[in-house]
Amino acid sequence: MQNAFCCALPLFNAKLLPNQKSLPTHHKEDTAMSKEPTTNSQGLSEECHAMISRISHEVRNPVAVIHSFHQLLLLAHPELSNDLYFQKIQENMAFLNSLLDELSCYNHSYRAVRAYVNPYLLLQNLCADTGVLLEKQQVSIELVKESAIPRFALDTTQFRQLFLNLIRNAAEAMPSGGTIKISLCFDGDFLTIRVQDTGCGIPAEDLPTLFDLFVTHKKNGTGLGLAICKEIVTAHDGTISVSSVPGEGSTFTVVFPFS
Secondary structure: OEEHHHHHHHHOOHHHOOOOOOOOOOOOOEEEEOOOOOHHHHHHHHHHHHHHHHHHHHHHHHHHHHHHHHHHHHHHOHHHHHOHHHHHHHHHHHHHHHHHHHHHHHHHOOOOOOEEEOHHHHHHHHHHHHHHHHHHOOEEEEEEEOOOOOOEEEOHHHHHHHHHHHHHHHHHOOOOOEEEEEEEEEOOOEEEEEEEEOOOOOOHHHHHHOOOOOEEOOOOOOOOHHHHHHHHHHHOOOEEEEEEEOOOEEEEEEEEEOO
16 A cells, blocks of 8 residues: 655655556455545545645645646757656656546535436446446446436536546556446435446455555556545545455445435
8 A cells, every 4th residue: 555645745756656456366356435424524534625725735736847848858959758757757747647637627526506407327428438448448337227316416527537446447447458347226215326347357455445545456546536536426425335245346336315
């Protein structure tokens, strides 16, 4: 387990994150659920969001300047595009910009601006958008509606971000290809959406901190993707959990209450 905030922000170096841990050999299904926020955790969350906003603002300005000079240098010396050190600068600049974008997403994820929409249609469009890219990775995506799905009060931008993150995680768990299955079921009170993959699974020791902010178990992770998912689901008064069988795959389950 690594703290991506400590690694990425002060040192600005994606390569400092250690390699991903190897998977255990047991096949027992493990489960983790994001913690429900308490009054204290909500207060701390507001402080955390304010801190992130300040850090993002202060860091983004010099990053923009560095990026501008980086591009000017490349224009003046195009031969540098083949230089190994210059390529490493490009890689880390891309990581920095990605990190700042994810920080911005996290900072806005705890407030939902809702409208009544059909979640099945939103997921149908999302699967169509991502399907072409996933095919290139030999990953297929299936969308299954297990019951009639009514309109829900959702923030459509956040909803898309939530399931883009889960689909991306699923695809990353299947570097040799596989299947992502998204299923929806409404029981009259709750909408349950599951994102299931046939990937490598998640080690049991990683599950308790999977949704924690700035904690990553990936080689080049930021520790923000699943934390953003948790914030979005919480903003909709829902829950998110994961079950996993190492070597067989993982299932992320999102539950939204009907209102």
